[in-house]
Amino acid sequence: MGGPDQDVVGSAVAGSGSSVRVLVCDDHEVLRHGLRTVLRRAPDLTVVAEAADVDEALSLAATVRPDVALLGLETRGPGVQDLVRTMSAKGIRVVLLGEACVGSDAVEALKAGARGYVHVAISPQLLIEYVRAVARGETVLDPSVTGELLSQLDGDRSGDGDGPVHNALTARQQTVAGLVAEGLSNAEIAARLQVSRATVKGHITVALRRLNLRDRTQLAIHVHRAARPGEGPGGLPVEG
Template identity: 75%
Template sequence: MDEPDDTGHGPVGSGSCPPVRVLICDDHEVLRHGLRTVLRRIPGLSVVAEAGGVGEALSLAAAVRPDVTLVGLDGQGPVLQDLVRELTAMGVRVVLLGEAGAGSDLVEVLRAGARGYVHTTVSPERLVECVRAVARGETVLDASVTGELLHRLDRGPRSSDGNGHQPPHGALTARQQAVAALVAEGLTNAEIAARLEVSRPTVKGHITVALRRLGLRDRTQLAIHVHRSTRPGDGRARPAGH
């Protein structure tokens, strides 16, 4: 068993903000080693423990209280869903690592409370931004699975106006539509802010207003709404900026 690293080896960034504490959980030692190597080089991140299995991950999470846990998605089905529920109940945010085509397993662990998904071939820079975004409370979905994931999630209950219909996409301003479209592409608030050359609080504000106007709960539902409203042949306009 890999022992907890309470010291958070590696640079942890300057200033008064504590580092984001990360637990790595995957049964592949090589992948754990790669993740540890990447994350320990980053100021503001601290790898506090590693686990090779579900039971070990729960034990370590209870001991070291990470902010974010990176969990390998490898066909563990209900066991993985239970892990995500337990970690979420502890107040730990979960980011999944997996391959494209993860299918129903990915859908169910997201429903269990996972806050993000990244492909195993993600760049180090993208991985770091996803961890930071999830630690800030955002939900991040990798663009490599967005199409399949949204198609599966789309089968779930729809938010409506009481008559079974969602408010039209046109209820949003052009800028809100542009932000919503980038959310659907899997970009974090920081990445959207850089793309649109606005501040991160401005992006957060646009998303908050869009969710309220459309009667949606979170970023995942917003992404599904964009997916529906931009389907070929649905007679609706694409979001501004696309």
């Protein structure tokens, strides 16, 4: 990025107007520095501000108007869910940063409007790809935590974990499953749907879990079986 590197906790950073504007919020200075260093590698991403707690993040968000906010779940201050809700209402897309063990705070923050969950040990290139995807309006879930997140979310919606609500796919998940059945790779599906490969992978992971399948081969077989005459229109159950 243009301009010298600097510690920007509690302050804004000048950035390109055409860049995706990112706010980083975490109470660990080393993590903030690492995130800033990684995001600086992408010419289309600009860290416009950093915050060490919830109150500071809210104040800065109102000033610098970021497109995406990376929010550490361990950030000090009450009301992380309220922060997510407030930012989402202002059009700021929030991505949560957390550990592999998903707690209730993450689930509540996702319900409040967060657009993704990323493991703090994510690779630099994948983090950049996820931020770009969220800026485009997509939702991202780190594969390492997707299963646990879905288990908790499904548990909130369905007491016994079975039945059509648990197994239903969204229309987009059904589309992705159909393209898997056609033999397309993740990269080909991403190009067809004009989304990131990370988003495609997330849809497939969700579909496999909801349909209790092991891999994409089983998913393809399931789609073909569901499409046989007499199986009903659309084949796969769709979430209403």
